[in-house]
Every structure is written in C-alpha cells, then in structure tokens.
Amino acid sequence: MKTAVCQTDGEWKLLEDTCIITEFKNLLLSSEDLIVDDVANFVANLSDTVGEFKEQIVNSTATISAIVEILDNIAALNIQEVSRDSMQDILDTVDVIVGDDSRESWVVLNANETRNVSSKLLSSMEILSDVLIGTFSIATERIFLDRTTFNNSFKADLNNSVVLDIPNTDISNIPITTITFFTLNIVMPARNTSFNINTNSNDTLPDNAINAAVVLVKLNATIQNVTLSYSKLNQSLSLHPQCVFWNFTLLNNLGAWDDEGCEFISEINNTVTCRCNHLTSFSILMATDIPRAVREALEIITYVGVGISLASLVICLIIEGYVWKAITRNSTAFMRHVSIINTALSLLIADICFIIGASISKNLEEDYEASVDPCSTITFFMHFFYLAVFFWMLVSGLLLFYRTVMVFSHMSKSTMLAIGFILGYGAPLIIAVITVAVTAPQDGYISKNNVCWLNWSPTKALLAMVIPALTIVFINIIIVIVVLFKMLRRGVGNVAQNDEKQTLVVILRCVVILTPLFGLTWSLGVGTIVTSNNNGIHITFALFNSLQGFFILVFGTLFDSKIRSILSRKFPTTSTTSNTTRSTSGGISSLSGLNWIRRLRRNIYRVSEATNSRSTGASESFTNI
Template identity: 30%
Template sequence: MRGSSLLPGLCFLLSLSGVVAQKTKGTCTHCPQNAFCVNATHCTCNHGYRSESKEKYFSYRFERCEDVDECKPPISVYCGVNAECQNIIGSFYCHCIDGYKLLSGKAQFNNSNENTCQKITPSKTTNSTKEMQQVVEDIESHLTGKTVLGVERNFTSTVTAFLQKVESDVLKTALKAPDQKIQKVQYSTVAVETQVVTDNCSKRVILSLNAQVNSMKIHCSDVIQRNIKGTSAVAFVSYSSLGNIINASFFEEMNEKDQVYLNSQVVSAAIEPKKNTSLSQPVILNFQHMKVKPGVKKIFCVYWKDTKEGGRWSKDGCALRQANKTHTICSSTHLSSFAVLMALHGQEEDPALTVITYVGLSLSLLCLLLAALTFLLCKAIQNTSTSLHLQLSLCLFLAHLLFLTAIDRTENKVLCAIIAGALHYLYLASFTWMLLEGLHLFLTARNLTVVNYSSINRLMKWLMFPVGYGVPAVIVAISAASRPHLYGTPDRCWLHLDQKFIWAFLGPVCAIICVNFVFFVMVFWILKRKLSSLNSEVSTIRNVKMLTLKATAQLFILGCTWFLGLLQVGPAARVMAYLFTIINSLQGVFIFLVYCLLSQQVQKWFGEIIKSKSESEAYTLSSRFGADSKPSEAK
C-alpha cells in the first residue's frame, strides 16, 4: 500500500484482478495486417496504426494493429483557424469548415501550415467580422501590454472584471450578426469562437466550440435556456498567456507539500442572454496540457471564483472526467473561466508501509479463512452471534483478497470503475455487519445471557441479511446512479475525491463507528450494574466477564482503529500512518483470536480434533508394529 494513499484515511485502494493472457510468440513472418517486420524478429504497426497492446514492437502472432484517430485526444491534430481534422483509416486530413474554402480551391490539406481557409461571405457580413476582429485585437492589446495586472494591491479584482468584460463584448458582437452563425478569430495570445442559435436547437443537440488547442461541448438547450425566445449566443475564449498572471498560487486548496502548477491555457465559456445560469447538463471541456511531467499525484479541474478578495481558483462544481499524459477532460455544472491544475508527488512512497500491508493482509486472509471454517464446522458455537461473525469474516476476506491481488491497475477504465464500485460495496458491507455485531452485543448484554435468547435470535435473523447486504447495496446504487464517472481515478480504482464523493463511503462509516461507540458505552453500563448485583454465581460472573471482554474487543476491532486514519496530520502523521496500517491490516488476526482461539467451546473442539487425530495415528503405528513383530518372534 502506498503511504501517501493512507493520508485521507479509510481510503483503501483496489483495482481489477487482471487476467494476463498467455501470449504465444511467433516469428516476424507472421506480422498482422497493417504491420511490417523489423530486424526479422519483431513486428511494428504502419504509420497511422498502433498495436492493441499499445506496444511499439511485438512478436505475438495474434496481435492486431488498430487505426489511430489523430483527430481526438491524445493527438488532436490542430488544423488551424476555421478548419477541422477528419480521420480516415490509417491517416487523416484537414478541411475547411462550412462557409470557408482554401484559396487554392482544393478540398483538403495536411496541416495548419497549409491552412488558407477563407470565409465565403456575402458583403453584408464583412462589417460584423471586422467588428469581432477589432474586439479580439483589443483583448490582445490588453494581454500583451500587461494592463490587466494594473497597479492595484489586489489585482485579482481587475482580472475578474477583465474576464467578465471579454465575455460580454464577444457575445454582444456575435448577437449583432445573427445570420453569421459561427465566428472564429485567433491571435497569438487569445482565440475566440462564437455560435449563434436562432432555430430553437432544431438542427443540433450539442454545440462544439474550439479555440486554439482546447474545446468545449455544451447542450444547445442550455444556450437558449428553453424559456428564452429569440436569438441566443455562446462564446468560447482561450487565453494562452493569462495563466502566467493567475497561476496556481491562487488555488484555494493550495498544499505546501504538493508542487501545484497550472498546466493548461485559461478558457472562458459564456452564454447570452444570461437569464438562467444553471445548466441542465454539464458542459464538457477538453484541455491540452502545456507540459508533460512525470509523477503527477493529483489533477484538479478548477474555475475562477469571484470572491470578496477578488478571485480564486476553486473546484466547486467542476469534476475530472478523464486524463492522460497530454489531455484532461473536465465537466462543470456552471459557466465561468476554467483551467487545469496539477500537483506533483509531495513525498516518496514508504516501502516499509507496503511490506507491512502485504504481510498483515496476508496473515489476515489466512486467519479470516480459518475463522470462517471454524464458524461453519464447530457446531457447539453455531448461533446468531456466529452467523454475524461469519458474514463479517467473508466480507473482509473478499475485500482484502481483491486489494492484494490487483492494486493500481487502471488501464481499463470501465472495469476499474466496476472494481471501485465492488470495493465500495464490500467495505460498506463489512462496516454494516460490524454495526449488526454491536447491536447484537447490546441486546445480549441487556438480556444478560450469551446463548439461547429466542427473542434476540428472532430479531437478528429478521434484520441480518436485509440490513447487512441490502443497505450497502442501496448506498452504492444511489452513488453510482448519481455520479458514475467518479468511480475510478487515473491512478487507482477507488472513489474520486472530487465533489466530496468520498463521503459516499466515509459518511456511512463514521455514522456506524459512532453508533457502535454508543452501543459499547451502554453495554459497559449494563455489565457494571450486573456485576455489582452478583454474589457468588460463578457461571453468571464468568459469562458477564466474557461479555465485557467481547465488548472491549469489538470496540477496538470494529471501529475505533479506523479513526487513526483521520489523525494522520501534523508532526504525528507518519506515526499514525504506521499504526493505522499495522492495526487495520491485522484485523482478521484479531477476529480469529477473539472469536475463535479465546472461546472455550472452540478450544474444546480443537482439542477433540487433535486428540482424535493423535489416537488415529497411534492406532495406525501400533497396527504396523504388530504386523511387523510377528516375523521377528518366529525367528
């Protein structure tokens, strides 16, 4: 386990248990279609194709070469202003968008250097085009002249006002020429695309806008805002240098341990008229990274938030959809100015924590398996309490097994999301069975007997399975239905921290721990009163003491140790990380120790098994000795 992954507390990782197919290697004469031989030993895909395994050179005879879509991330060929990329099998080409054509008259070209796309416009739209160009030129002059920075002590207010004015000017200019549906203008530091909607979204459901190396998709219904009649417009603006002014230092969650930096251009999205600012569907933003750096720990999709102090980068309403080395896709529930922040690893992984986790969980798996077999086979202890122990052991066993067999395998995003959901369910089920354990212990203490309490048995049998497995299923189903894209992160198959989605796990866990603590206090109060009223009833005193031991053990095993995960802050963070890892990875060992090895009935059962085995071995030896002794006596 990674040491850094423990810091949020209670956040176990798990990824899909990968089934690695055994690949039969072949010779270079068996290169697949769209591939050629290299050095008579390996194959490589033709230009415009890549292998299914993503390996450049391969010898697996059943490998396939797939077409690379150069027009989509991570490549996203840029064809220049007023042009689009079109993918074809094995290659691509650029062409002018509707309403534009090449000066040469050709239908296509190869790259942005060959772009000569010119607008095919009637004379009446020339003035509106010039007006939009003039607006963008004014924006460019402000940016290149650095007048945005101003002389104020708090220049973020000036930046906020500047961004709002740019959006307003661009949209108003676009609405002056409603017959010119799309306008694109690009300069060295700023690029703008506007689209005007006059047909009540009868032709397009999704509007796509591009500016420099970034793009945006927004539902047309959000642009016209349904109840607005008339002409509406949407604008997408990209600033190539504004990030140098409002950099990552203005991030409201800046962590000194992490090296946070802005790794995209700043973009703005706005609509006009602004009657309703809420969106029915999130707007999708595609950013191209400015730098590719290894060791990225976190990726933040942020927007520029207008505050009393002037402005800050904030994550509210923004979510990370997808990310790779060159691009990040974000979504937002509102329109504003956006960017992508990244944080490098603040600390090295602790190999000692990894060793402790693997050793501890391996021991726990063994002990949980032995405990489950004991609960199933030892008839002397089979009752409602044993059934609860068995279900808890099974849930923890499956969760720990998944954790150990495949960690941090996030290659397949769909399967990673499924595994994150499965892990979410298994750990929530484990905590729910812990809650039922606490409830059962409280009811047992109230009745002051350990076994044969029929009313408790009937209640627990009625509650057990619907609550133990049903409640976690409902929580996971609601979480998955509301935010399915937040299952699975770029580096682990677990819940995203974005939009506080992690509380879909932490919320129920904290509630269960608190309730179990209340049960513990009530059990101790009941047992203290019972002990003070007893005289010399030895069996009852023994039962009460055993119940006290179980109450203490359950409080320790079934909850309180998890609070160590929340204490991993400040100077004691490292110590708490070690304590959290050691104690929780050995949870299965504690369960086997308390519920099996310390049980007199289980000890007696183990003794009978050992005794019968030793008697069987003795009988076998004596039979062999008797058979072998006859010949010697004959001599």
C-alpha cells in the same frame, strides 16, 4: 500512417499518428505562404473547418499538431493588429482541440519526439494576445478572454476560476489582456525543471498534476507584484502546491513549468494563493499522491497485509466450520458465530475485489473509457462488502446489548437470523445502490485519480462508506458503555457476581474487536483524507486496514476458549516442562493470565449450575457467548 504497440494486456496503445485530415493538410500548406492582409479570412475559414470536423480532429494527433502549426505560422507573421472577430475565430479553433475528449491525443503528442506541441500552442496564444485592439470579452466553452484598461491597479475574478490582483502602481491607461484556459491542464504536461530531457517518457514528476486553470496575463509594462488565487480543479489534492509559470526556454526550448519569481502564499478552502514578480502564463502544480518512496512502502504493506488477511480469513472460516456443531447449541452462541462467519466472508470477498480493482486501476491511465465500466462494477462490490463487514459488526454489538441488558427477554433463532441478514446485507445493499443512483449520472461515482474506489471530489461518494462505518463504530461504543454501566449497577445489587465477571469477559472481547479493528482503522482512513500529506497516517492506515482479516481470526475466533478447547482435543500438542516455560518473566506473566481466566471460567460455571433452577435464561446468556 498510425503506429501502435500491443501491450501485455492485449490492448493496443497508439504511439504515432501521421494521418492528417486532408482539409487541414491543405490549410497548413496555405498558412506557410499566408500574408497579413489575408489573416482575417484565413482564420475564419480555419474556424469553420474545425467546427465541421471536430469529432475527427480530437482523435487525430496529426491533425491537432497541424492546427497548432497553423496557429504558430499565423503568430509568426508579425501581425500588428488582431481584431475581436479574428480572435473569436482563433479561440473557437483552440477550444475544440483542448477539450477533454482530446485528452488521449495530447498524451501521445506530449510523449513524441518533439514534445513541444502544447508549448507551441501556448506561445502562439501569448503572441496573438499581445496585438489585440479594442476592449472586449470573448467566452467559449473552455476559454475566457478579457481585454480591458489598466489604471494604477487591477483586480478581476476570471470566471470563478482565478482571481487576479495587481496592487497600486504608477501605470495608467494601458490595455491588459487575460486569457483563462479552463482545460489546459489536460494539454500541458506537468513537467518542471527536474524533467530528464533524455527520457522517452512524458513524465516529469509522475506524482505532479496541473491543478488549476492556466491564466495568461499580458500587459505592456513591468509588474513586480501580482497575486493570483486559484480554485483547485481537484479538491482532493493538497500536497506540495507549487506556484509556477510556463518557461518556454527551459530544457533546450522544450518548455517546462518554472517557479522562479513565484511563491506560495496560502491554501484556504480549496483556494491556492500565489504571488509572482512578473507576468506570463501561470498555474499551479500539486502532488497527486504521497511521495514515491512512501507509496512504494504502502504498496508492499498493503499487498503483503492483504495476503495475510486472505489466508487468515480462509483459516477462520475453516475453523468456524469445523467447530460449528459443538459451539452453536443455543441461540446466543449461534448468532455470535453467524456474525463472525459473515463478517469474515464479507471481508474475504471485499479483499478479493480489492485485488481485482488494483489490477483494473493499472489500465485506467492507459484506456480510461474502456476500463471505467469494470472499475465501477468492482467499486460497487467493494463498497457493498466493506459495508457488510461493518453492519455484521453492528449485529454483534446488538447481540451483546440484547443478551446482557435484556436478559430475560426471548427471541427465536429464526427471528434473530432474519434480523441479522436484513441488517447485515440488506442495509449495505440499499446504501450501495443509492450511492450509484445519485453519483453515476454526474460521472462522479468512481475516483478520478485512476483508482477503483469511491469518488471524493466533487460528489463526495466516499462519504457513503465513511459515514455508515463511523456511525456503526459510534453505536457499538455506546452499546459497550451502556453494558458496562448496567454491569456495574448490577454488581452493587443482589445479582451473582460471577455472572457479571463472565459478562465482563464478553464485553472486553467485543471491545478488543470493535475499537482497534473498526474504529481506529477507519478513523485513520478519514485522517488520510483530512491530512493527506501525513505519511505516518497513511502507513498506519495501510497496516491496520490490510490486516483486518488477521485481527478477525485472532480476536473473533482464536480468543474463544471453547474453540481453543475443541481444537486442542482434536490436535493435542506436546507441552514442554513447566520449569522451562516459567524460566522467563514473560512466561510467568502469560501463565498467570491464563490461570486467572481458567479460575474465572470455573467460578462462572459453578455459579451457573448453582443458579440454574432460578435463572436458566440468564445463565445461558452469560456463559455461552
């Protein structure tokens, strides 16, 4: 019988499965009356049957549980010797039930009433490994066993997953057995000593994960110094590594990961080194995320910020549409506002995709296979439109360069528009498509951390966002430096100074947009990857990233004096008396700044009119941006 519950999203979640494949029900009954002399033939029959029904087994929690019970019955027989052939059959059996395609079944098994099926499996392996005879190696797809002779010291690289090092001892000529389980991280729960045994959930510490192979070490002697160096399974995890072993007696014999007698030594180049004073089954636990309290704060900041950003972008587009005819009377102003509108539109769509992606991400943990396609689709559009934001900012930077450095050159509106759209949307589309084509066949396009975003480890798909973004920021910074140098150089010559002051206003406005909005935000984004345990960087990045739409409204639209002038004529406001306004130092400072800008503007326009007959093109370039 199978028991499932209908969730709020309409999907069914399996709670219990008592349907055992008939052949394994019979084998389970036989194992209860098994004698030592029949073990070899029995495990051979078990292995053959598992191979015949492996596709059905991985989706049947009851059958997996029955197989573990069979192995436990075999281990309880007090067998004195297990041969290589018998151990091969046992490992072939275990290999099938610990594969990635059985992940969902183990989630159910670890969350049921007993919650110790995985612990019972590991216990059986420990018991059987202790009675092996001979020296040999066995390798299956997901397991590697090595049995050799220990002489004073021991060092072994266990299939590039774990390096085991036992230094000099007084022990010689005794067998040592190691079994490395490469996928037992999906079988064993990540619960530790803080697990609440009374909860109905399997979560121990929801932010923890087993991030290395599980290695079982058996040696019939007391060892007080063993060093293990693990290769991390998920290289993006770097928070709070814990060196642990599986303690079968914890939590009323439920079993959990324990760090007693083990200590963390170092983490270098994605290799975590631990030292323990005993032998058993080892692995490492690592935090899958920043602390829960900080994560909750980040979620609040992000969603409130994205809401403000969406509202700001809508207001920005409405304002730009309202003043469009009045402010696009020349090619420079036309392209500047085309860039602002497309930057805002791209970010608006990207933020909407982000909200949809967040909703899909919640389903990834419950049904990864069903959610992976919509998650990949929304990730593609987020990648494309976030890139478009940066490339339209590059268009703005190139426009600044063109109109301030190449003053006397001329380009038609249609040509500028074509270049803008090719660069603003064509380049992001090419990068987004190439990213999918390269990483999707390796199943490395989207993140493995139940988030709809680009993968970091192992394909580094996220670099397809970070590298173009920071490259554009760098290019725009170079443009600003060149323009400043050009302006200062002209200031020494015979060019009208007021024109240069107007250029300075334009440059300052672009710097205000480029530096904090794009450079700082995505530099912090890189920082969250490099120093993922720095809560301050995470919070600052969330704040700046979620408020980008607000920054575009303020610095891209409202800081434009022409737009403010048009809006003030349409929506006149009643000002308070000047005495009241100037009663505070802040008011005086604000008015002084505004008066300085107004005087600067008047001087610029006077010079522009005076020099109109000599350099009409140059005047337009400086005064209408």
